[in-house]
Amino acid sequence: MKPLKIAVIAPFEESVPPAKYGGTEFAVYTLVEELHRQGHDVTLFASGDSRVSCKLIPIVPTAIGSGKGKRLREALTYQGLIKVAQYLQNSDFDVIHNHLTNGWQTLLFKDYFRAPVVTTTHFMLHSECEVAMYGQFKNLPYVSISNAQRRPLPNLNYVATIYHGLDLKPFHFNAEPGTYFAYLGRFSPDKGPVEAIQIAKRTGQRLLMAAKVNSFEREFYDTQIKPLIDGEQIVDLGEVDLPGKVELLRHAKALINPVRLFESFGLTNIEAMAVGTPVIALRSGALPEVVHDGTTGFLCNSIDEMVEAVSKLDTIDRAACRRHVEQHFTAETMARQYVEVYRRLINAALPAHPPVKQLVTVS
DSSP: OOOEEEEEOOOOOSSOSSSSHHHHHHHHHHHHHHHHTOOOOEEEEEEEEOOSEEEEEEEESSSOOOOOOHHHHHHHHHHHHHHHHHHHHHOOOEEEEOOSHHHHHHHHGGGOOOSSSEEEEOOOOOOOHHHHHHEEEEEEEEEEEGGGGGTTTTTEEEEEEEEOOOOTSSSOOOOOOSEEEEEEEEEOGGGGGHHHHHHHHHHTEEEEEEEOOOOGGGHHIIIIIGGOSSSEEEHHHHHOOOHHHHHHHHEEEEEEEEOOOOOOOOOOHHHHHTOOOEEEEEEETTTTHHHHHHHTTEEEHHHHHHHHHTTGGGGHHHHHHHHHHHOOOOOHHHHHHHHHHHHHHHHHHHHSOOOOOOOOOOO
């Protein structure tokens, strides 16, 4: 089939790929690299410090970053979206793929785009803002990253559920578990770092924690986490890059994931399983779609059950964890499914593009 000309809009908060923490940006990176590898003409709209194989249109000079205040990040995002709209209003892309953190922000500019727009919803859709704003665009096409993610807004026009995938080359399988547990992600109350420490202490296990501290969660870290870090049993590694993350996960007995919020997908879970490390997690949101309970880890209903699961880790075949990812969560599968969605949307579009509104170009 004829290669497609695809515009991909990434979040501006982190570079693509992210230097360290950034799940959405890493998923976007994996997708655009695989689409490019498959021969499609891909243009990524992202921060100027992004490093990709496809064409890059820098929308902000460097990633906005989570260290800035919420209102400033929103202002910079809208400023960036105006630049995106100015570029796209006269473009000849076949399809526009929107990955913005708050995807509805991009959809405010939809009348300035010539090509069909599909939005991947990367986060929870339950807040008052999300419900109200996505509700205004409910007939536009959406891709969910899990079936569970759809529950708060079941009436959106979902055209597919497509799970995140990994380029498995950097994720080297390790058949032999190490001597510690791993915690990976953010030091956020919703992510359960305090509970992870409790599990480690109750089971006498060493816990290596590699996580980001957002500015708005600094007080939580300083008061609830830092006093529990002793540098021996409980170790704070700080944020890690991709090689550091892979090494942390490869040698872990298990990834401890007591996340309490509604998990839309949970990229760290497939990263752990890809290197052979099982996952012990609370049964939340999409996790039953990602972790095969009893085969690639354990899904639990309480912290007590997670403690009990530690004693059953020797029943998990680490090779089965790797196979599970190879069968369901690869970059190739993810890209192929997105291309199928793109072609359906292109075929459903009108033969000729209708006139589009024109933005005033600011020099």
